[in-house]
Amino acid sequence: MWSAAMRGFALVNGHIYVSFKPTLKVEAAVILGNRVAYVGSEAGALSKARTLSLETLDLRGKTVLPGFIDAHMHLDLLGVSLNTLDLRGVRSIAELKNKLGNYVERSRARWILGRGWDQEMLEEKRYPTRWDLDEAVNDRPVVLSRLCGHVAVVNTRTLEITGLTEGSISGLLRNEAGVPTGVVTGKALETIRSMIEEHTTFDERKKLLINALVYSASQGVTTVGFVSCGLASFKALQELEAEHGRLPVRVRAYLNPGEAKHMSLQDLKRSSPYLKVNGVKLFADGSLGARSALLSKPYSDSPDTSGCESIDVDSLRKFVKEACETGMQAAVHAIGDKAVENTLKAFESVAECSRKLRNRVEHASVLRSDLIEVMRRLNIVVVVQPHFVVTDWWVVSRVGVERARFTYPFKTLAGNVKLGLSTDAPVEPLNPWETVYVATTRGRHEDIPLYRHTAGECLTLEETLHFYTDGSAYALLEEDELGTLNEGKLADMVIVDKDPFNIPLEEVRRMRVLATFVDGRCTFTFREYSGLEGLKEKNLNKSLSNF
Numbered sequence: 068m069w070s071a072a073m074r075g076f077a078l079v080n081g082h083i084y085v086s087f088k089p090t091l092k093v094e095a096a097v098i099l100g101n102r103v104a105y106v107g108s109e110a111g112a113l114s115k116a117r118t119l120s121l122e123t124l125d126l127r128g129k130t131v132l133p134g135f136i137d138a139h140m141h142l143d144l145l146g147v148s149l150n151t152l153d154l155r156g157v158r159s160i161a162e163l164k165n166k167l168g169n170y171v172e173r174s175r176a177r178w179i180l181g182r183g184w185d186q187e188m189l190e191e192k193r194y195p196t197r198w199d200l201d202e203a204v205n206d207r208p209v210v211l212s213r214l215c216g217h218v219a220v221v222n223t224r225t226l227e228i229t230g231l232t233e234g235s236i237s238g239l240l241r242n243e244a245g246v247p248t249g250v251v252t253g254k255a256l257e258t259i260r261s262m263i264e265e266h267t268t269f270d271e272r273k274k275l276l277i278n279a280l281v282y283s284a285s286q287g288v289t290t291v292g293f294v295s296c297g298l299a300s301f302k303a304l305q306e307l308e309a310e311h312g313r314l315p316v317r318v319r320a321y322l323n324p325g326e327a328k329h330m331s332l333q334d335l336k337r338s339s340p341y342l343k344v345n346g347v348k349l350f351a352d353g354s355l356g357a358r359s360a361l362l363s364k365p366y367s368d369s370p371d372t373s374g375c376e377s378i379d380v381d382s383l384r385k386f387v388k389e390a391c392e393t394g395m396q397a398a399v400h401a402i403g404d405k406a407v408e409n410t411l412k413a414f415e416s417v418a419e420c421s422r423k424l425r426n427r428v429e430h431a432s433v434l435r436s437d438l439i440e441v442m443r444r445l446n447i448v449v450v451v452q453p454h455f456v457v458t459d460w461w462v463v464s465r466v467g468v469e470r471a472r473f474t475y476p477f478k479t480l481a482g483n484v485k486l487g488l489s490t491d492a493p494v495e496p497l498n499p500w501e502t503v504y505v506a507t508t509r510g511r512h513e514d515i516p517l518y519r520h521t522a523g524e525c526l527t528l529e530e531t532l533h534f535y536t537d538g539s540a541y542a543l544l545e546e547d548e549l550g551t552l553n554e555g556k557l558a559d560m561v562i563v564d565k566d567p568f569n570i571p572l573e574e575v576r577r578m579r580v581l582a583t584f585v586d587g588r589c590t591f592t593f594r595e596y597s598g599l600e601g602l603k604e605k606n607l608n609k610s611l612s613n614f
Contacts, residue, residue, distance in 0.1 A: 075099040075587070077116035079109050081126025082566050084133070086551040087533035096131070097121065098558045101340075101586040106554060129581060130566045132532070133552050134289025134559035135499040136539035138450045139398070139429055139489035142283075142293040142318065143300045144182075144216070146275030148493035149282060152181030154211060159190040160199050167211070168203040178263055179204055182212040182493060184220075185356065187461045194240075195220045197249025210259055214458065215354035216494055218252045221259065229262055231255055252357060253375070264299070272303045280307075283316045284591040286497050287561035287580035290317040292450075292489065292543055294348045294398060294429070298326040304342055314341040315590035317559070319543045321348040321398050324386055332393060340557075340586065345543060346396030346424070349386055350377040352406035355432060355465055360403035362433065367467035374403050383413040391420035396544065398427040398450070404435050404473075411441045422446045427542060430455075430491075431480070433466055434473045443483040448542045450487040451477060453506035453526075454495035456517060463516040471520045477506060478524040481534070487542030488535040499535060503567070504576035506531040512573055528567060528575070558587035 078096045085091040085106050095112030097105035097119075105115055116123055152170045157163045163184060171179055186194050200209050200222035208225040212218070226232050226247060231239055238253030251259060283291055293300075301320055308314050317340070324347045327335065335344050353359025353375050358366055361374040378386075383399070390397040401410040410428055414421040427448045432455065442449065456475050463471045473479075480486055488506070490497050509525045510518040526534070540550030548557050562582040567575050583591040 074121065075104070075119065076122045076124050077112045078124050078126055078131060079112055081129050081131060081562075083131040083552070084532075085553055086133070086537060087529050088537065090529050096552065098584075098587050101558055101588075103552050103554050103556050103558050106552060126562065130563050131552070132287075132561050132563060133536040133550060134561050134583065134585065135287050135535050136290045136292075136487075136543065136545075136549060137283070137288050137489045137492065137497065137499070138292040138487035138539040138542045139294050139452070140291050140492040140497065141216075141295060141494075142276060142279045142291060143272070143297065145282065145493045145497065146277075146279035147180060148182055149278050150275065151176075152179070152211070153183055154181050155183035155214070156188070157184050158188060160193075160195050163189075163195055163211075164199060164203045167200065167209070171204050171207070177207070177266060179207055179209040180211075180263070181209075182216070183214050184211060185214045185458075187356070194218070194248070194250045197221060197223050197226065197247070200249065210263065213356060214494060215356040217256075217354040217359055218250065218357045219256055219259070221249050221251060223249070225249075225259065229259055231258065252353070252359065264297070269299070269303060272299060273307060276300065276303055276307065280315050280318075281591070283497060284583045284585070285580065287499055287563070287583055288316060288497060289559040289561070289583060289585050290319065290540075290543065290545070290549060292319050292321060292345070292398075292539075294321040296320040296322050296348075298322070298329060301344070308339065308342050313586070313588075316585060317549075318342050319345045319545070321346050321396070323347070324349060324390070327395070335393065335395065344395070346398055346427075347386070347390050348429075349383065349397060349399045351383060351399050351401040351410050352377050352403050355402060355459055355462060358465070360432065361401075361406040361409070362403040362466070362470075363405040363408070363435075364470075366465060367470075368464050373405070376406070376409070380409045380412055383409060384416045387413040387421075387426065388417055391417045391424060394424065396424045396426060397421075398429050400429045402430045402432040404433045404438060404470075407431055407434060407438050411438065411445065411447070414445055414447060415441070418445060425485075425542070425544060427487075432459075432475060433470055434476055434480075436473070439476075439479060439483050442480075446485070448485045448487060449480055450489050450539075450542050451475070451480065452489055452491045452495055453477060453502050453531075454490060456505050457510050457513055457515055458495060460510070460513070460515050460517075463520065468520060471517060474517060474521065476521065476524050477526050481526065481530060485538065485541055486534045487539035488531070489539065498576075500576050500578040503528070503531050503535065504572070507572050507575070528572065532567070558584060560584050 095109040209222040238255035240250040352361035359375040399410045401407040506526045537550035540546045564579040581593045
């Protein structure tokens with residue numbers, strides 16, 4: 068079991084932020100069972116601790132915050148990324164091949180998987196090909212996903228195993244001679260990933276999910292919105308919870324619509340404090356990096372395309388209506404402005420249900436003023452990923468200066484809609500402080516071109532922390548229980564090494580999580596942090612390496 072039950076404790080001698088809108092800071096708090104029983108003065112907390120015979124935790128000047136809530140991430144893919152080849156920051160195809168070759172020498176995996184390359188960062192300014200990969204590995208299937216996850220490159224062995232070249236499946240890119248290059252997207256990529264899924268055992272899946280859950284706790288994330296959750300992953304999480312009595316992080320699942328149909332309404336509604344189904348995840352388009360995000364006008368750097376429609380408006384309306392009828396929140400991936408427009412049309416067709424269930428637009432990367440007005444009118448929740456700003460450093464050339472003004476417009480959205488923050492991990496780093504840094508500085512220090520056109524879209528630190536806690540709780544339908552440390556709320560919180568309001572914004576990315584609590588129980592402690600020694604429960608001092 069990740070942590071035994073605790074009766075309660077008092078937190079004293081530190082800085083405790085109860086909420087960020089308004090920003091409320093207190094001297095001390097008392098946790099009783101799994102809830103916040105008191106916030107206020109240190110004298111008041113010590114008095115209650117004596118009355119209730121509770122232990123006292125001396126924070127030694129450290130800071131306590133509500134736990135971070137990542138409203139949109141991929142728990143299964145995070146687990147995979149923690150155990151496969153990391154290609155972030157690769158600067159050339161030669162470097163990619165070298166990393167791949169070195170990795171293969173150490174790996175016994177049946178499938179060689181990796182993620183993180185970006186053709187915009189490569190010296191060659193092109194996609195890698197199967198012939199590039201063949202030079203490093205030709206006897207085992209290799210699948211290397213682009214950073215966004217919407218494009219991958221595979222080697223020749225993968226094409227042979229999957230038989231993709233023998234059919235007419237879409238998404239298999241070919242060169243001028245009509246020969247498959249190994250670059251795959253759409254249906255072809257889905258086929259490859261389905262085959263990998265089939266070769267993943269249930270026990271392997273459980274281990275990957277455990278890795279992802281523990282890693283999330285280590286980053287100070289106490290609740291995740293697990294989007295595109297497959298039925299196998301959901302069942303694995305159910306089994307993990309049954310085995311351990313709880314999970315180290317709360318999980319709110321958004322199922323793939325096809326798989327959700329295989330669950331009864333009773334199964335969909337069955338939930339626990341740690342694991343529940345919130346809704347379904349749908350796709351309206353692809354990504355800006357792959358130029359498959361659906362725009363209303365052609366790409367500025369590729370005028371022959373406006374992106375791809377993942378689903379037509381009528382079908383999207385149908386899926387949204389079905390989700391509404393079963394009481395499921397619809398979370399729709401829509402990056403381009405035309406995809407957002409299509410999504411809002413679907414939501415408007417079930418407007419009252421949309422308001423009640425808080426249907427969500429995921430990403431909303433490229434917008435227009437008219438779309439923001441429709442979002443406001445329909446009371447739509449928007450879940451954004453601030454770190455995209457620096458990852459998509461090339462976005463101004465992709466969409467042009469005119470559209471750049473409404474690209475990742477976080478401040479404008481904050482003034483018009485309910486906003487939740489997330490990372491889309493493993494697309495972006497799960498570390499919340501990296502997200503906080505980018506949301507507040509917007510690439511200013513990295514000289515990101517978008518900053519010069521949208522400096523006014525920076526969020527304040529207070530706004531960012533609010534949207535990352537209470538705002539994301541609202542997006543997950545949990546604001547009554549999570550998101551702040553007000554009395555009566557669940558005791559999900561993190562202890563960090565500094566007060567973020569007392570350091571320069573450019574230093575917040577170096578903040579360190581010292582301990583994470585979920586339901587009043589410690590699910591992570593930094594191995595060098597000794598601040599929990601005062602508590603009698605010995606297993607509170609478990610660190611990441613102990614799980």
